[in-house]
Amino acid sequence: xxxxxxxxxVGGARMAVGLARLSTVELSVVVNVGDDEEIHGLHxxxxxxxxxxxxxxxxxxxxxxxxxxxxxxxTELARFGVDNTFLLGDLDLALNIFRTSRLSAGDxxxxxxxxxxxxxxxxxxxxxxxxxxxxxxxLVNETDWIxxxxxFVIRRAQDQVNKVRFSGENSAAPAPGVVESIRRADxxxxxxSNPPLSIWPILSIEGIRxxxxxxxxxxxxxxxxxxxxxxxxxxxxLASLGxxxxxxxxxxxxxxIINRLVIHSGDAxxxxxxxxxxxxxxxxxxxxxxxxxxxAREVLGL
Amino acid sequence: xxxxxxxxxVGGARMAVGLARLSTVELSVVVNVGDDEEIHGLHxxxxxxxxxxxxxxxxxxxxxxxxxxxxxxxTELARFGVDNTFLLGDLDLALNIFRTSRLSAGDxxxxxxxxxxxxxxxxxxxxxxxxxxxxxxxLVNETDWIxxxxxFVIRRAQDQVNKVRFSGENSAAPAPGVVESIRRADxxxxxxSNPPLSIWPILSIEGIRxxxxxxxxxxxxxxxxxxxxxxxxxxxxLASLGxxxxxxxxxxxxxxIINRLVIHSGDAxxxxxxxxxxxxxxxxxxxxxxxxxxxAREVLGL
Numbered sequence: 001x002x003x004x005x006x007x008x009x010v011g012g013a014r015m016a017v018g019l020a021r022l023s024t025v026e027l028s029v030v031v032n033v034g035d036d037e038e039i040h041g042l043h044x045x046x047x048x049x050x051x052x053x054x055x056x057x058x059x060x061x062x063x064x065x066x067x068x069x070x071x072x073x074x075t076e077l078a079r080f081g082v083d084n085t086f087l088l089g090d091l092d093l094a095l096n097i098f099r100t101s102r103l104s105a106g107d108x109x110x111x112x113x114x115x116x117x118x119x120x121x122x123x124x125x126x127x128x129x130x131x132x133x134x135x136x137x138x139l140v141n142e143t144d145w146i147x148x149x150x151x152f153v154i155r156r157a158q159d160q161v162n163k164v165r166f167s168g169e170n171s172a173a174p175a176p177g178v179v180e181s182i183r184r185a186d187x188x189x190x191x192x193s194n195p196p197l198s199i200w201p202i203l204s205i206e207g208i209r210x211x212x213x214x215x216x217x218x219x220x221x222x223x224x225x226x227x228x229x230x231x232x233x234x235x236x237x238l239a240s241l242g243x244x245x246x247x248x249x250x251x252x253x254x255x256x257i258i259n260r261l262v263i264h265s266g267d268a269x270x271x272x273x274x275x276x277x278x279x280x281x282x283x284x285x286x287x288x289x290x291x292x293x294x295x296a297r298e299v300l301g302l
Numbered sequence: 303x304x305x306x307x308x309x310x311x312v313g314g315a316r317m318a319v320g321l322a323r324l325s326t327v328e329l330s331v332v333v334n335v336g337d338d339e340e341i342h343g344l345h346x347x348x349x350x351x352x353x354x355x356x357x358x359x360x361x362x363x364x365x366x367x368x369x370x371x372x373x374x375x376x377t378e379l380a381r382f383g384v385d386n387t388f389l390l391g392d393l394d395l396a397l398n399i400f401r402t403s404r405l406s407a408g409d410x411x412x413x414x415x416x417x418x419x420x421x422x423x424x425x426x427x428x429x430x431x432x433x434x435x436x437x438x439x440x441l442v443n444e445t446d447w448i449x450x451x452x453x454f455v456i457r458r459a460q461d462q463v464n465k466v467r468f469s470g471e472n473s474a475a476p477a478p479g480v481v482e483s484i485r486r487a488d489x490x491x492x493x494x495s496n497p498p499l500s501i502w503p504i505l506s507i508e509g510i511r512x513x514x515x516x517x518x519x520x521x522x523x524x525x526x527x528x529x530x531x532x533x534x535x536x537x538x539x540l541a542s543l544g545x546x547x548x549x550x551x552x553x554x555x556x557x558x559i560i561n562r563l564v565i566h567s568g569d570a571x572x573x574x575x576x577x578x579x580x581x582x583x584x585x586x587x588x589x590x591x592x593x594x595x596x597x598a599r600e601v602l603g604l
Contacts, residue, residue, distance in 0.1 A: 072372060073375060073393070081417075090372075091378050094375045097344070098379060120381075
């Protein structure tokens with residue numbers, strides 16, 4: 001069974017672990033690049049790296065970054081007056097230095113992502129949504145457009161988000177193989193990631209959006225439990241963008257895109273509010289790889 | 303007393319420590335950039351950094367790099383198939399990342415060098431010989447032209463060097479302040495560095511060479527003791543370039559440039575072979591900062 005997962009960072013990475021454990025599933029993960037940024041001249045791809053590290057079993061204690069990480073380079077950068085709020089670990093830096101030097105040499109982000117995945121012995125195919133520049137930008141406090149990492153890391157996701165846009169969405173092409181993998185898939189799974197900030201950037205790319213819309217079997221997993229995001233600001237962002245609270249807001253954020261929404265079993269009552277997509281209720285909490293595997297099986301109806 | 307030192311790496315850095323300790327000396331160090339290289343997309347300036355770290359008292363156990371250094375990033379790079387023979391320590395990487403990102407932002411190497419020196423609380427002024435690209439290249443084994451770091455680090459300085467050239471010598475301009483500092487100096491000291499590989503690149507720059515030639519008081523310190531270099535391949539390189547063995551070769555390598563050559567007290571007999579410059583004999587072994595200070599005082603005739 002061919003499965004494509006559209007993924008952001010931590011939530012998508014955990015879902016990918018579950019899908020990758022199913023022996024009957026051939027998995028392709030298409031990862032958000034709207035969070036990519038230049039930090040100290042290095043090209044960081046936080047979502048791709050979170051998925052890579054998590055599939056390798058090397059993810060950090062909070063889900064992002066590397067396990068057994070150290071921060072000597074990052075700490076030393078402060079000596080030169082550099083703002084080192086964006087925590088780049090030493091092991092993580094090696095990957096960022098490698099990626100940046102290969103990009104400078106003319107390699108594509110997707111070919112580098114493939115080399116890195118192979119260096120970590122990762123079996124599923126991992127693809128950035130696009131090899132081109134695509135950047136999530138947010139209008140905050142009705143005044144300033146700021147970049148994603150500025151919002152998320154530097155300002156700790158505390159601002160009210162009034163609008164989102166994806167710089168480059170009109171020029172960014174799907175990375176090689178992405179559209180084909182969606183067309184070939186038996187099932188498209190949208191991970192329990194932040195819909196506006198992690199999944200919309202993927203869907204903003206012409207070609208990807210059309211392929212997902214045309215697909216007959218698209219299931220999203222809600223990132224909300226009891227109306228709140230387990231991690232990150234998804235609930236607040238949905239609300240401040242004017243979407244309804246709870247899973248109704250998630251369903252509306254994927255209007256016209258999905259056939260099915262998986263919500264947490266404790267939120268079964270939300271189903272009555274949503275009428276345009278099929279609702280499935282499972283335990284969507286993923287604490288361990290076993291939880292992820294169970295949820296993956298349920299989402300795919302196996 | 304204004305003193306300008308022309309410096310390569312480890313030997314020049316030790317000499318600089320001695321000169322910087324003299325309270326009556328206002329020191330400017332002009333550092334070789336022929337060893338600069340792009341490593342993993344980062345601009346490394348090994349000689350500038352060796353002088354910086356040594357003046358700060360942070361030099362590594364062998365004279366280059368940082369004390370209390372670790373190599374986590376460098377080791378991890380191997381995972382991606384990267385050749386990590388050029389050892390870039392974690393603390394050293396922070397400086398290289400900072401420099402590269404400032405260069406990309408349009409800052410000059412000399413302005414960055416000044417910021418870095420200030421971050422390490424270094425008092426002498428430190429200047430790259432040039433802000434422009436200048437690269438030492440070597441014809442080895444009568445067959446291949448190779449870059450300095452390839453020769454020195456990757457191939458461990460084992461090849462026979464038949465010729466040297468300085469790529470960019472016709473276009474590289476002296477960094478701001480370099481020529482002025484030489485003109486203003488009471489004394490120009492050429493450090494006990496490798497003459498062809500560390501000092502010739504500085505002297506290859508039009509403007510610097512003329513200022514040094516015109517200066518009435520230029521003293522070179524020989525890097526040889528008993529005919530051998532304490533560190534590095536200076537003796538072998540002088541020989542394979544066709545220069546005489548021992549201090550006569552050093553004197554010839556600076557023909558027309560220096561007024562005075564300081565040789566090791568044990569090599570006093572060499573003085574009889576050299577007739578075009580004044581010879582001074584002192585103990586040129588620098589093991590501790592006190593040795594460096596004594597030698598600095600002797601070289602300046604204080």
